[in-house]
Amino acid sequence: MRILRFFFILLSIASAAQAQTSPEQISKKLTGARPGDIVLLEGFLTEKLPKISYHKTIQPGPQFIISDDPEYIRIPEAIALQEEVSPGAVRLYVYNVNGVTVPQKMPRKISAVIRNLGKEDMRIRMLKYSSQKPSTNYFQIGKQGLQDFFTSNEVNNLRVVKPGAVIAIDEKLEKQVVHYDELVHGFYEFVIDQPALISVLQTAPEKSGPKAFPAIDTLIPFSHVNAGRGVFPVSNYKITNRDTIDTQNGVCQLIVADGEDDPWITGTIGAEKQDAKNAGNYGVLYNTNLKWKSTNGKGLALITWNARSDNGQWCGGMGLTMALYDARMKKTVRQYPSSQLITKGKPEAILIEIFRPDPSKEIQEINFTYSPPGASCLPTPLILVPVDL
Incomplete structure (x- = not known):
């Protein structure tokens, strides 16, 4: 019995040695x-x-905003992030999912909008733009989103926003329907010359984000889970x-x-x-x-x-x-x-x-x-x- 046990020990050692990949x-x-x-x-x-x-x-870098708390937006009409930014460069990372199940699963729109808080016209110049079609393939969206951001070089992408007016940061998202469990992944860098309010919201597909924004009075409380949300100086x-x-x-x-x-x-x-x-x-x-x-x-x-x-x-x-x-x-x-x-x-x-x-x-x-x-x-x-x- 001892000989048999010793044999199995030697066999396991030999197998472990074979499993190791040599430096060569x-x-x-x-x-x-x-x-x-x-x-x-x-x-x-x-x-x-x-x-x-x-x-x-x-x-040195832009003011940085991330929207990932909540990751799953479970309220049909709600704001998932809202932050004020100063004039200058801004980086925005949107990572949100349609998580509505009550009263039932339903298609939604998830959009990022910006409101001019200044007293003069605001110019918003997009520098880097990465926007993915909503999908349940989160890995592919994450990989492609970074590739599009790294290769992006926006030229002549300039819009003017009147004082108090609201526009969509990503006009492509305004055309996208987000079904249950689909991820919206947007990664942007832009420059503004007036103070502004940035919001990420969920609404009905037939509504535009800028028009839905004034009527949404629910700002989802943060929970300090997922990656998080807020504005960051680094x-x-x-x-x-x-x-x-x-x-x-x-x-x-x-x-x-x-x-x-x-x-x-x-x-x-x-x-x-x-x-x-x-x-x-x-x-x-x-x-x-x-x-x-x-x-x-x-x-x-x-x-x-x-x-x-x-x-x-x-x-x-x-x-x-x-x-x-x-x-x-x-x-x-x-x-x-x-x-x-x-x-x-x-x-x-x-x-x-x-x-x-x-x-x-x-x-x-x-x-x-x-x-x-x-x-x-x-x-x-x-x-x-x-x-x-």
């Missing part, structure tokens, strides 16, 4: 894949990988590593938007300026510059994975979009994974990019913009793996 196999798998591919790395992915120590500085971060990454030191990972090493941004809700937080830093841009060198001739593969796939039913999938910049700062925007909608969890890793050492430079740079992906669990570990080229 990892290198071969990653260099043989294309950016956006899912690569199976058995026994490799863990949250315990060494962390990159970094500086995080606030960059919208952009600059991330730089404290110590130069060296390929000879092995694997390391950059962790942002985890609520611990990188706390959630804070702001205020409503006219009473009650405390608010964005639990996820959704809509915040992390402009990242990592310095690295290769003293052993290896390159670096940047990968990620769904590290929190076992954290309940809402963490079973992850997809994201990033903007990467080459040595000449030419931008490439790519959805991850590109071969399928989401990654589920280990051993699945997504290859983001492979960086090759430049023999003419001792210190090199990796530049990208990351923003926490909507509908996905956080954090999104960004892992750098030395590879043979």
Whole structure:
């Protein structure tokens, strides 16, 4: 009996050893894949990988508003967010769902409107525009919404609003019907030259948002759940590593938007300026510059994975979009994974990019913009793996 037990122990040890992917196999798998591919790395992915120590500085950016509390708007005619903004740049992230079940499920319209609070005509100039058709495919909306935002460059998109007048921020949403459980995802950046009131509302499909706005007297109380809502003074971060990454030191990972090493941004809700937080830093841009060198001739593969796939039913999938910049700062925007909608969890890793050492430079740079992906669990570990080229 003892011999049999010992045999099974040896067998389990051998099986575990076979399940581990060797560094050579990892290198071969990653260099043989294309950016956006899912690569199976058995026994490799863990949250315990060494962390990159970094500086995080606030960059100048727009006033930032997020509407995700409530995420599910369950009242047929209601305002889900209402915030005053000052003249200047504004970033608005709308993430709301038609959740009406009483007296019955019904189609709705979810729209963002802006009212000119100034005494003169207000000019609103759209700079970045991302608007998705309402859908129950939250992962696809989150990925495509970020891609559209990263690639957007609005030109001559200027409207004039009379004092006291109200217009829809996104005229496309005015034409969309939102059925039960469908998500409305809008991501915008614009400039205004008068103080204004921004509201996200739900109403009947046949009503226009601006015309429905004055008659809606229900402002849904906030509950401090989901990502949150409110207006925030921080919208952009600059991330730089404290110590130069060296390929000879092995694997390391950059962790942002985890609520611990990188706390959630804070702001205020409503006219009473009650405390608010964005639990996820959704809509915040992390402009990242990592310095690295290769003293052993290896390159670096940047990968990620769904590290929190076992954290309940809402963490079973992850997809994201990033903007990467080459040595000449030419931008490439790519959805991850590109071969399928989401990654589920280990051993699945997504290859983001492979960086090759430049023999003419001792210190090199990796530049990208990351923003926490909507509908996905956080954090999104960004892992750098030395590879043979």
